[in-house]
Amino acid sequence: MAEAKPVERPLSPHLQIYRPQMTSMSSILTRITGNGIIVGVLLLVWWLLAAVTSPDYFDFVNAIATSWFGDLVFTLSLLGVWYHYLAGIRHLIWDSAKMMDIKTAEMLGWICVIGSVVLTALTLIIIHL
């Protein structure tokens, strides 16, 4: 017969006890990039609003947007956009129940990481031509 006392069930393994893996790290990066690019969006929206406010105000915001700080924010945002872009496509592939074995999933993670750097460099080259 079943015991009356509650069963001692194992606790769910916590995130912190796992060794970092390609699949988990690339998944966390999707979240970080998706939320992080809001910083670049805010700077861009401020710049757009300044363009329709006044010449003096545009000069002020444009100086920030085109300074080393603006370049840093926009370059990191670009990297974030491309990473999130590739990782999003990876999720669409997974949603169709394809490429889900561990080896292929890890390869897709590397494609996201390396691909985002390549696409960022390509974008910067193309817009500066």
Added chain:
Amino acid sequence: MRYLTDRKRAVGKGASGTGTEHHWWMSASAVALAFMIPTWLYIVGTTLGMPQQAVIATFAQPFPAILTALVVIVGMRHFAKGTEIWIEDYARGTTAKALKIAMHSLAYIIMATVLYALGKMVFIGLLLGANG
């Protein structure tokens, strides 16, 4: 005797409360953004750093104006609904509700600001066109 079917008693009891609605919406908007983002990045990237008049002239054109409007509307809805995922992971109850409202508000403020700027640019473009 219960007259509710098993299915009816199960609906809404899952972790999301709304089935796969959120997931499907994120997938659909992701596809829309995937088509628009590369061209939009090119337009913004080449306009950034231009003088004020050139910036206004660029976004006053139909294609850059419509594409930017679409990217900000779909993009900001995708962002707001996307933030719900981490909020549901790290916050509960009133804190989670407040955070979701704050993120949705931020997204709508950005959306309205960009649409205002675009509208004014198109208007300035029309005035300049009428004079030139």
